[in-house]
Amino acid sequence: MPTLSVKLPEETKQRIQSLAKSQGTTVHAVMVSAIEGALDKEEHHNALVASALRAREQVLASGKVLDGKSFGDYLKAKSRGQKVKPPKPVPLKTFVSGV
Numbered sequence: 397m398p399t400l401s402v403k404l405p406e407e408t409k410q411r412i413q414s415l416a417k418s419q420g421t422t423v424h425a426v427m428v429s430a431i432e433g434a435l436d437k438e439e440h441h442n443a444l445v446a447s448a449l450r451a452r453e454q455v456l457a458s459g460k461v462l463d464g465k466s467f468g469d470y471l472k473a474k475s476r477g478q479k480v481k482p483p484k485p486v487p488l489k490t491f492v493s494g495v
Contacts, residue, residue, distance in 0.1 A: 402427075460485035 403414075417424045455461055466483035475479040 455488060458485070459488050461488050461491065462486070463491075 412426050414424050416423045419426070438459055462483055463486055470483050
């Protein structure tokens with residue numbers, strides 16, 4: 397495994413050492429876990445943003461959206477086991493002026 401050097405403030409170094417000691421693990425393991433956790437969080441965030449941007453483009457291209465109340469009613473009925481048809485998309489301009 398390649399080595400990576402990181403300069404940390406003394407306070408941060410002490411916090412990592414204290415955490416490692418309380419967890420019965422090594423400073424290295426704490427740092428690897430923290431870095432991996434931060435990477436996972438940021439990658440998940442980036443994927444969520446990309447998905448939202450794709451959804452926005454689809455809405456703008458189609459000009460159609462689902463009414464929130466109708467969709468909520470549909471989900472409630474489905475969760476109760478009722479047989480219901482999903483709501484139909486409606487024009488975006490119904491909800492937003494200037495579109």
